[in-house]
Amino acid sequence: MADIHIFPDAPEGTPESKFVHLHVHSDYSLLDGASKIDTLIARAKELRMPALALTDHGNMYGVLNFEHICHANGINPLCGEEFYVAEGDHTEHEEIPYSKNGKKSYYYHLILIAQNDTGYKNLSWLSSIAFTEGMYYKPRIDFKLLEKYHEGLICLSACIQGEIPKALLFNDFKRAEETALKYKNLFGPDRFYIELQDHGIAEQKEVAPKLIELAHKLNIPLVVTNDIHYCRREDAEAQDALICIGTKKSLKDPNRMRFQGDNWYMKTEQEMASLFPECPEAVSNTLKIASMCNLTIHQYKTQELKNCLPVYKIPKEFVSQDAFVLHLVQKGLRNRYEKITPEIVERAMYELGIIFKMGFSGYFLIVWEFINWSKNNGIPIGPGRGSGAGSLVAYAMTITDIDPFRYKLIFERFLNPERISMPDFDVDMDFEFRQRIIEHTKEWYGEPQVGHIVTFGTLKAKQVIADVGRVLDIPLSEVNMLKKCIPDNPKATLKSAFSEPTEKFPDGGQLIPYKDDPRYKELFRLAFKLENVNRNTGLHASGMVIGLTELPNWAPVFKDAKTGKKAVQYTMDIIEPCGLVKFDYLGLKTLSLIRYAENIINKHKKSGEPVFSAEKVSDTDQKTFDLFSRGDTVAVFQFESPGMQKILRQAKPQCIEELVALNALYRPGPLDYIPQYIEGKWHPETIHYPDPCLEDILKETYGVMVYQEQVMQVAQKIAGFSLGGADMLRRAMGKKKPEVLMGKKVEFEEGAIKQGFTKEHADEIFDIMVPFAGYGFNKSHAAAYSVVAYRTGWLKANKPAEFMAANLTNEITSTDKIPVYIEEARKMGIAVDPPDVNRSDSIFDVVDGRIVFGLMGIKGMGQNAAEAIVKERETNGPYKTFIDFLDRIDLKDVNKKAIEVLIKTGGFDHLDKNRATLVANFEQAIAYIEKKQESTAYGQGSLFEAAGEKEFADFVYQDVEEYPKMELLNIEKDLIGCFVSGHPLDDWKDAIEKCVTCNSDNIDRCAKIAESEKQALEASGKNQWQARKNAGRSYIAMGIIQDLRIITTKKSGKLMAFAKLSDFKNSIDLTFFPQTWEAMKDKIVNEGIYAFKGKVDGSRETPSFLVDSIEDPAQLQQKSITNVHIQVESGFKSVKEIAPLRDFLFGGQGNCYVYFHIDIGGKMYIIKANTQMNVPCTPEFLNDLRETKCVKDVWVD
CATH class of the missing domain: 2.40.50.140 (Nucleic acid-binding proteins)
Known part of the structure; x- marks a missing residue:
């Protein structure tokens, strides 16, 4: 869990409130609620309220954070949701009978609050089903679902949009009474309440007496609530602006959606009591409800999490998961090494001992299964990512493909026996097959047990200036100017832009000159209030969860509106304590690139040549290292930036190990040590080791402490730390907490003295280690990524045309990248030919050393059309004329738009007519072909042909003069993003x-x-x-x-x-x-x-x-x-x-x-x-x- 803030208590002597809020919206009611959860809790604590509810619209996004922060601050969390309830079946689209001004609606509102763990689970299921089955404008449930999932829940009749108040508003007293009794009978006399609200709205004032009368008549308890959408009265304008951001309206628009008045805030007990003085029990009932709720959401510790993993079913001949892992490791080591040395056996048994003791065999098997399935199905998987590449067991099981002995990688950086935490394999996979691997995981464990993880886009400093500026109608040029004043740092805040520069924000303070500018006073006031408010949901780029049972048993799920994919409603940093372990399925486009290059090479290989695989290329290829030494690394993974190119030219790497070091060094922090590294390489006499005994550790990086693993090894060598203890020291150094660091320093000194070093020398080495521990890089990750980089470098050096064609295919829909790669190909002396129906594949290809433009790279040419053109050509030979082309393709697959863009980009240049003529005639030509084919279908053509006559004369073109060169080229640029057959500036x-x-x-x-x-x-x-x-x-x-x-x-x-x-x-x-x-x-x-x-x-x-x-x-x-x-x-x-x-x-x-x-x-x-x-x-x-x-x-x- 993230750090939780403890808010100050109310002044001493302040009496505890006899009222608590039960209808509260945070900023997880997206672009509607304007308050952060911690702000709401802090205010409730200030008002001495013993409990507080969270009832966001249609979701539980904030519930887990809310529960944790409430408990930390001594407040009883009333976790709930304001649900949308369908008129009938939640899967149908039945309109509710009460509409105003002809505006249709398909749901009512209803408040549900969890009393205990049973209620929380039911809340989770209802919220999940609403998204996965009941989505129609909003995620909806129905009464049948409530009958199934009502245990442990308290129900409130909701705001004016609730079914009961809505019926009363339309004077449908019978419907109101029936509905109230239905809910009373379901939830019982103590768990259903009729809700009273008064925000100064006429409709609420009209319906309130009717609600009170109904409650008394049916003996249903009342409860008073405020529909909180912001924390304090003075936040009303900020919430108004937030709604305008969501609805894309201006604050000056009189017809914009807005809340009436400024009463939608967290009122005091006294303010709430004054609303319905004739119903004092409506106030006291809030405490009664709070007293009925006692929810603590269980947080699973690491030792418990291993028991929450989905069960990997092992083959029958093995007695346990440990035994199966041992078998896979033994088998894998025999495949990996020609000779298994005692050192290899010792390392393998050491790692297995830790894995078995911690109970993580199941985790290894889950990761192994989907990687093994992917490889068996021809889907490229990266050699490794993150610290997992340091495990020999992972290498033997083919989870990774990096030999930890060759690169001197440390297992304890991945799995520390002295600090129990879940292992975390980050798995790179071919970008285009990521979804297929996810689908396989669903098939293997069951779709209900697998899901993505939610992320939230927030109103960061630049975004909030842009959004608030727009709703205030400030000119875009001025808004952009103000945005540019905010530091280019994802962690930048408005405060940093209004404060003097600091080490963290060296470009801070640029908004200071505008601080008192009357043009922007309102903008800054609202922006500060809305900064960091949640704006939208998304899906984590790689994170997936796999549950032991269906996901709603552990956390609520939702369906992403853009993709339709299912995801848990809690973010990655808090999901594991729910009992859901995260697995990283990271789509890497570089793996797709390598696959495309391999396919082109193998497509054109000579008979008898072996199948080419980038994994099998020599890792000592001089042409490749010459390419890196020239800095000729455009399109080379991890090494293509201009700054890196310069460093490569200076360092002239001659082995993968040097690429690993440069990859690790070229990052903020260690960047300053690159000159020292390069100087050490070319002038070994300048190398200085903090102590002679550290030469073995630092020799490979010329005396510079580059890797986190080196910091660990130094601690082991100097102070006698175990590698597990050294990893804990490294973590402490990285966090830079003075009290923790001082304790570790004493421990280091004591260890060093026992090893025969003086305290002064130990302190000297410790002080050198501290900054490196903070920004030193994970060697396992650098090694894995440098191997991928080397493979792309090898392809560029040895198969340049295929490599650049693969890059173009990999970015086939990117009009920004295609011109860059075509220019690079031309710089390399590789010609790029325009599209050609008789030479082009659906993707980019290489023919006789020249890149041929892929048909799918043309704007308006879909994949189906491109593949149909290629398939027909491969089946029945090259197209002879434009008419022959039209006669052979299926016009259902290749429509008029596809034919037109193919003409305009030169697809028929090598046939019979120029582009302008074909554009002028192609629609008539299509009509001619359709008529001809229709006639043939009825057998008429064959009768005439038998008599030696032609039913159809040849198509006659109306010739048109070709377009001017500039017009031709501009059409090309519009349709394929660049000039291919030439350039106006040539x-x-x-x-x-x-x-x-x-x-x-x-x-x-x-x-x-x-x-x-x-x-x-x-x-x-x-x-x-x-x-x-x-x-x-x-x-x-x-x-x-x-x-x-x-x-x-x-x-x-x-x-x-x-x-x-x-x-x-x-x-x-x-x-x-x-x-x-x-x-x-x-x-x-x-x-x-x-x-x-x-x-x-x-x-x-x-x-x-x-x-x-x-x-x-x-x-x-x-x-x-x-x-x-x-x-x-x-x-x-x-x-x-x-x-x-x-x-x-x-x-x-x-x-x-x-x-x-x-x-x-x-x-x-x-x-x-x-x-x-x-x-x-x-x-x-x-x-x-x-x-x-x-x-x-x-x-x-």
Whole structure:
């Protein structure tokens, strides 16, 4: 369970309330309730209420957290739900008879509260059935279900939407009386109550006397409630805004859905007593109900959880699960190792001893079963993920494929005998087969026992600014500007944006200048109230639960609205104490990529060649390590970022172990130690070990403590800790709690002294270990993922066309990724051909070393159509003409839209007519074929043919001139996301390579430079507008104008424009201010090719290129970059410190002059370098230069 806050008690002497709230909605009543659970409990405690209910709309999402927090704060939790009840059968869609203004409804409301464990289980079942069987607008139950699941529940008649008040409102007294008696008879005289409410609404005032009269007549007790949707009266506006967020309305909309008045808050005992003074028992009955409820939801400890696992049925010949695991391990070791050494046997028996003692054989078998089934059915499973890769037993059972001996992995990092916790195998599986594996699990254990896990999207800082800004009608540009002021950190809060920068949030404080801005006062006020409120549900990306019995026996379930998948209503961090163990089924697209590459390779392999498998490639392939050493790792798993590419070029890894280390180091924290690692590799004399005895542990990482496992081994070596104890030390160091850390430090010192070390030396080593324990990486995980990375690197180095085709197939629906991978393929010298009905497969393929576009990659071409085209061609041979194509395909499978997009993307270019002609004629051609086929079906065609005549003359085309090249290419881009048969900028490559200094690749970096210069100018006294106008250097951008928009400015009434400028990879935003637009408006049209000079504005979420002037692309062809400017970091104290920069520059031979910009004492000096230091100005060289030590910035002119 997460940490639970204990709220302060009410002031001493405050009498205990004689009233408790029984009708309460938290923010788990999504986009309706505005209060967090802990806020509600804190307020109840402040009001000295001994109990509190939670009755969210149609769900139990918050119940478990609510129960735990209530108990921790001495409050009796009344766990319930406000149910939706169907008119008849919950599976039918019967309308209720009471409607207003013609608005249909299909349910009533009803409050149910659990008295005890029986009631809680029944509540769970009702909530689950409502979602899985009764969903129609809302999750619904019916009276028959209540008859089955009413034990242990207290029932309240609910708000004005309840069946009884609804009937009374429509003067249907008979229905009201019958319903009240029905519920009284079911629940008994003490467990059914008629609910009174008064929020100042006319309908409630009208119905309340009728409810009181009915209750007295039928001898049914009354209870007064407030329909709480926010904690305090002053939160009403925030809840109003929340509803507007959910309904997508503005707060200014008079017709928006809203609550009447501001009385929907947690009122005091006195306020509630004053509502119905004639019914004092309605107040005292709240305490009576609370006294009848005594629920503590059982929390399963780890030792109990193993007994909650689903039962894996072992073969009859084995006496126990332990015996079957032993058998699998013995068999597996014989398959894994040519020679089983005593060391292997000892390690296996040690691990098995711990697994058996802890009772976790069942867990291992559950994971083994679905992995084994997957592998037997050809579904790729990753070699490992997380600490589980450190287990020899898992390796022998083929749960993992990483040899813990080769990579020196530690079992105790996975399963610590000194700290009992459930094992946790994270299993990577082929992304496209994940659902099939889940379906198999359902088939194996039973569908009712298997489910996903809920997640909640919340109104995080940026989201709440966006949502509240929208409902307040604040201009989007201003909202985006405010969002950009919030730190780029998932844990960032509004508070961090209004507070001075800290180590955790170094970019904090950016909203401080707007704190008192009257334009945003209301926005910030509401945003602070709604921050972190739940917004929507989702499904955990990998988490699944498998129950010993049906899931509602352990936790309520719901059905995800988007996917229809069943999931438990409690989140991953609290689900295990319910008795449900989490299993990670993580879909990894890289495994799909490798499978696609293997399929292409095997499809085209020569007869007699063995089936190719990436798992079997040599792990010492020099071409692969050369690829990594060049940093040529676009599309290589885990190693494709520009920063990682630079490190690879510096480290030049020559074995998988070095990839493992770099993978672990390239993360926040250890990133600072990469230079030390690289220095140690190339200059071993610089390696320093904290103690000589640690060389064996730290030698493989050149003296740097990279892995968590190394921290454990150091503790074992220096202080004599067991590896289990060392793991507990590592965890304590990672949490950085001073009191815990001090106790561990004393333990470490005492152990070290016993080992013969001094206290001072022990303290020195301990202090070195602490930061590494906090950010050191799990070696088992790094090893497993580096093996996957190596396999993708091997494919790129040895089977480049197949590898890139596989990447394109893996992203076949992503119009963002396809252009990137096509560009990378072309850089690698691999041609990419357009779609072709006689060459294309449904997915991307390789023919004669060229990638052929996959038909499914065309927008509007579905999988069925693509596969039907390919199947017909493979069955009956290539298509001869367009008419032959139409005659052979089934037009039910391949519709007109699919045919049209296939024409427009060049699918028939190699047949008989151009694209424009086919587009102009294809509908007539289809009609011709349909008529011909209809005639043949009736046998008419055969009669004429027997007589030597043709019933149907050949189809006659109306020839049309082909589209202009630019139009052809734009159609391609629209339908397949990129230009394939050419590129509009192909004729301008020289100009772009020589003169363009801002493009879609580097505009973010240009924006950061502009922002830093703007801030410097603001600090010097310039106002924000002047700073923005003058900041940043000028750049040249070139590309194709698209999405040109012309607007009239509100302030001056003049015209200005916005556009996209597309280059070979992507696009950047352009802004033309009025004066600039006036000067060039007659020269610019959509889809034209232009070059512009301008600056970059980085103040908004998306950077924009501010156009100053237009350049002639033809003249740019004659120009070239001649100067490279380097701004050196200030503060260096000697020439030695910039030696790496000097060495790097001397290593690059080119024709561009180098200028150093050096800040000395606040004054900038510009020094031209000797011509011997002339460098190239290729993008690759400039990127490496920017990342070289001592370089602050680089630009060219």
